[in-house]
Amino acid sequence: MPEIVTTPMSYFEVLVEYERPNLKLWLDRAAVVQALFEAFAKWNVKVDDVDILTTGKNSEQGIKFRLTEKQVSFFFSPAACRFTRDNTSWETAPETIEILKTAIETLAAKGEIKPATFKTIVALHVQLKSAPFIQVLRKIIPASMAALDSAPAQTTASVLKWDKRKVTIDGSGQIANGIFIRYEREFPASASYEGMAYQLKADEDGIFAMLDVKEET
Amino acid sequence: MLSESLESQVSGNNWSHPPAPMVYQEFQQVVVDAERWEQSDVLRDLEREMAVFDAEHEAALNELRRLYVLPAGSSVTGFLRKHRTIPQLLVLAAQQLKWYFGADTVLTLRAPIDESGSRSLYAVAMWPGSVRDAKTALDKFDDAWWIANSRQALGDLYFTYELV
Numbered sequence: 616m617p618e619i620v621t622t623p624m625s626y627f628e629v630l631v632e633y634e635r636p637n638l639k640l641w642l643d644r645a646a647v648v649q650a651l652f653e654a655f656a657k658w659n660v661k662v663d664d665v666d667i668l669t670t671g672k673n674s675e676q677g678i679k680f681r682l683t684e685k686q687v688s689f690f691f692s693p694a695a696c697r698f699t700r701d702n703t704s705w706e707t708a709p710e711t712i713e714i715l716k717t718a719i720e721t722l723a724a725k726g727e728i729k730p731a732t733f734k735t736i737v738a739l740h741v742q743l744k745s746a747p748f749i750q751v752l753r754k755i756i757p758a759s760m761a762a763l764d765s766a767p768a769q770t771t772a773s774v775l776k777w778d779k780r781k782v783t784i785d786g787s788g789q790i791a792n793g794i795f796i797r798y799e800r801e802f803p804a805s806a807s808y809e810g811m812a813y814q815l816k817a818d819e820d821g822i823f824a825m826l827d828v829k830e831e832t
Numbered sequence: 833m834l835s836e837s838l839e840s841q842v843s844g845n846n847w848s849h850p851p852a853p854m855v856y857q858e859f860q861q862v863v864v865d866a867e868r869w870e871q872s873d874v875l876r877d878l879e880r881e882m883a884v885f886d887a888e889h890e891a892a893l894n895e896l897r898r899l900y901v902l903p904a905g906s907s908v909t910g911f912l913r914k915h916r917t918i919p920q921l922l923v924l925a926a927q928q929l930k931w932y933f934g935a936d937t938v939l940t941l942r943a944p945i946d947e948s949g950s951r952s953l954y955a956v957a958m959w960p961g962s963v964r965d966a967k968t969a970l971d972k973f974d975d976a977w978w979i980a981n982s983r984q985a986l987g988d989l990y991f992t993y994e995l996v
Contacts, residue, residue, distance in 0.1 A: 623897070623902070624842075626842070628843060686845070699843045699844070701847065738841065742901055744940070749936065787841065788898070789894075790898060790901075791897065791899050791938070795841050797841075
């Protein structure tokens with residue numbers, strides 16, 4: 616019988632690397648910023664929601680938009696752009712796709728860039744209501760490691776990496792009795808937004824099934 | 833927890849602080865006399881003070897989220913917003929509860945409405961063992977800590993257990 620969990624915290628992130636950096640985005644970006652501002656208007660973006668980041672490495676400097684009502688941020692620099700949304704869920708996935716699509720397509724058209732890869736991250740803090748979280752995490756402790764000590768393990772973490780995929784499972788540092796699940800997958804630029812969402816949902820379902828937990832409905 | 837720093841478990845966006853007002857706004861205001869400026873300063877200080885209180889309360893709530901399982905919805909957070917001394921008390925209580933019930937025990941907060949229509953807060957230890965052991969642990973918690981600290985909660989907070 617799967618343990619029932621809730622997801623009090625989550626976020627979604629996409630890092631889009633361009634085929635080639637466009638250094639004009641450093642020097643002549645007013646038209647791009649204006650175009651993005653107009654594209655985000657339907658989500659109530661305001662002038663104060665636009666930040667110019669001038670600190671850090673060159674690749675970390677650029678323009679950041681915040682759509683506060685949707686808890687979305689969109690940052691672009693000459694080499695890559697990053698989209699994040701906090702408190703995401705599969706119910707809001709169509710809206711997330713709409714905002715992401717608007718951001719990327721506007722940037723591609725006005726900023727003259729071509730996406731090369733989409734590196735996606737979904738992170739969840741799932742919370743068990745009564746069973747201790749270690750009861751679920753115990754499933755991923757290798758037997759040889761558990762045998763190192765006769766005392767029961769108090770927590771564990773696991774990171775598994777593939778060529779274009781990575782899964783991290785850990786105790787949550789943010790919520791009580793929670794498990795932190797972070798799964799990442801890299802998609803080619805040719806992938807559709809709906810196809811990426813479908814694949815990420817399948818990844819999540821696989822992790823939940825492996826941990827034997829189920830989202831409360 | 834183990835593999836990653838805690839910062840990597842969040843997106844890095846801080847939504848609690850709105851961006852600073854634009855510089856030009858300062859020059860668009862009508863010039864006011866000194867008395868009004870004084871009043872405005874008082875209000876501005878008050879707003880700043882309230883913002884600090886809110887930030888402290890939010891930090892205390894985040895600490896509670898790390899210690900207790902909170903239900904979905906606003907019943908508990910709404911209650912804690914109206915009873916500002918209780919979050920700190922709950923943080924201290926969690927250490928004691930873990931000591932007497934065991935470090936693995938899951939602690940939950942609930943704020944149901946009773947028959948008289950008022951809301952109270954319950955801190956519940958989810959107990960997988962026997963009733964007798966739970967009662968013993970709760971008695972020890974009461975004697976060692978809760979009786980000495982209960983006055984701070986003004987009768988709005990209860991500690992109990994639930995068998996799971």
